[in-house]
Amino acid sequence: MSEPDMWPEDWADPPPPDAVRLVVPEPRLAIAQATPPPVPTWRPRDLEDVLDGTYTPPQPTIGARNDGIGLFYPGRxxxxxxxxxxxxxxxxxxxxxxxxxxxxxxxxxxxxxxxxxxxxxxxxxxxxxxxxxxxxxxxxxxxxxxxxxxxxxxxxxxxxxxxxxxxxxxxxxxxxxxxxxxxxxxxxxxxxxxxxxxxxxxxxxxxxxxxxxxxxxxxxxxxxxxxxxxxxxxxxxxxxxxxxxxxxxxxxxxxxxxxxxxxxxxxxxxxxxxxxxxxxxxxxxxxxxxxxxxxxxxPPVEQDGPFRPTEVMRKISAALAGATEPLNVRGIEARVGGNKGVLATGLAFLTDEGFVEVQPGPNRSKLHVLLKPFEEEE
CATH class of the missing domain: 3.40.50.300 (P-loop containing nucleotide triphosphate hydrolases)
Incomplete structure (x- = not known):
């Protein structure tokens, strides 16, 4: 019997009947000869560094924000x-x-x-x-x-x-x-x-x-x-x-x-x-x-001014733009959802900054009309 060998794909003639095909197990992605075998994961882990206070948590060191803070953790x-x-x-x-x-x-x-x-x-x-x-x-x-x-x-x-x-x-x-x-x-x-x-x-x-x-x-x-x-x-x-x-x-x-x-x-x-x-x-x-x-x-910066719920303001603007008629507060709430207090704050900002106009409606209601789409300031 001939010695085992890799099965040649380009043989011109059929292989001899006594040839032996060597089945090679599929490797993992890592194939370096020097890589040590993995530690069995079902073995109890050594906890000494955690218990004695010497454990250092992983740090994000790959990539960086403008202030030097990393973005990604090695090995994760x-x-x-x-x-x-x-x-x-x-x-x-x-x-x-x-x-x-x-x-x-x-x-x-x-x-x-x-x-x-x-x-x-x-x-x-x-x-x-x-x-x-x-x-x-x-x-x-x-x-x-x-x-x-x-x-x-x-x-x-x-x-x-x-x-x-x-x-x-x-x-x-x-x-x-x-x-x-x-x-x-x-x-x-x-x-x-x-x-x-x-x-x-x-x-x-x-x-x-x-x-x-x-x-x-x-x-x-x-x-x-x-x-x-x-x-x-x-x-x-x-x-x-x-x-x-x-x-x-x-x-x-x-x-x-x-x-x-x-x-x-x-x-x-x-x-x-x-x-x-x-x-x-x-x-x-x-x-x-x-x-x-x-x-x-x-990096993010704390705002010194009053809280501006810009995402809610954008949603209110979109709701008013998509409505077929002016909306009262209840109509806006139904379309935007979320916290009513935050919604009221966003609506007040839109009104104060000239994006929305408030008009009188039936039964002393207040109707809101979009004057121009809201765009967050750069």
Whole structure:
């Protein structure tokens, strides 16, 4: 019998009948020979550092806000979600540029865009050509990870570069490619175990870029799909609420809120918000042209003036704009909902600032007419 060998795919003639096909087990993403075997997870953990006070909680050191506060935790899974063209990819690429400038490596896994689009944005953000050549890898999968030697291919890239940051753009498309159901929590967990968690276990901060549901009122803290997208995150989850559209030659703006912070080190650098999600930053992207873009992540600032419920004011404006006739307070409440006191405050601001006019109605009621749409001041 001949010695076992890999089955050659390009044999011109059929293999001899006594040939033995060697079955090679599928490796995990990490394939480095020097990587030690994982510690059995069912073994009781050593708690001594927690008990003696020497334990240090994980710190966000990947990417940075303008004041130096980091965005992502090494070795953990994160998510950045928002509406289409709300700045998710720009937000991640700002962190990519920061890591490259610091001398670190990045692997960008993309199920949505293409290499020219991603690299072009990086160059516009000021990343150097040499840094991209030396320490940046772009992967655009077009077939499942489980086919052929795809695991070996991405594993080799990860082991060669040892990236500190791995954005994963297009989770919805990635799951569909693998025949997984977006709304199935079991499939969401399976996708995480198959691709995301092994990368995080190598020490990189993994950040999926995802879409929110179309329903603004009911979306809460969740991305589109199953709830496990939030539950499976052991780092942070950011929600980007778009304020001004992004585009070439435009200045885009999104409010960055924290929907989840598992290690608990980011919320202390944020401000509370009525939505229950902390205000972490204002993301501003100023595009001069296709080749030059300035990105800033401003920390939140306490307002010295009176409380202005701008989100409620926007909703009132939209309700009045969509009504077929002037509305009384009860009609506004029915369309906007929420806390009546906050709604009354927002309505008063709109009236005082000339966005809404109050007119007398039947039975001494007060009717509200929209004079001009409300736009939050930059």
């Amino acid at each position: 899974m994160h998510s950045v979600v928002g509406e289409s063209e709300g700045g998710k990819t720009w937000f991640a690429l700002m962190a990519v540029a920061s890591e490259l400038a610091a001398g670190n490596a990045v692997v960008f896994l993309d199920f949505e865009d293409d290499a020219p689009g991603v690299v072009g944005r990086l160059l516009a953000l000021g990343a150097s050509v040499q840094d991209i050549r030396d320490r940046f890898a772009y992967i655009r999968p077009e077939e499942p990870l489980t086919i052929g030697i795809n695991r070996l291919e991405i594993g080799q890239a990860l082991n060669d570069l040892r990236p500190t940051f791995v954005p994963v753009d297009g989770v919805t498309e990635g799951m569909a490619m693998h025949g997984m159901e977006l709304k199935d929590n079991t499939d969401i967990a399976k996708f995480g175990r198959m691709l995301l968690r092994p990368i995080a276990e190598m020490g990189a901060a993994v950040a999926t870029l995802d879409h929110v549901t179309k329903d603004r009122e009911g979306r809460g803290r969740y991305a589109i799909g199953g709830v496990h997208k939030l539950n499976g995150i052991n780092g942070a989850m950011y929600i980007l609420e778009n304020r001004a559209p992004f585009g070439i030659g435009m200045t885009g703006k999104s409010t960055v809120r924290i929907a989840k912070d598992r290690p608990g080190q980011l919320r202390r650098h944020s401000l509370p918000h009525s939505s229950g999600m902390h205000w972490f930053a204002d993301f501003v992207l100023k595009s001069h042209d296709a080749t030059f873009t300035e990105a800033s992540l401003y």
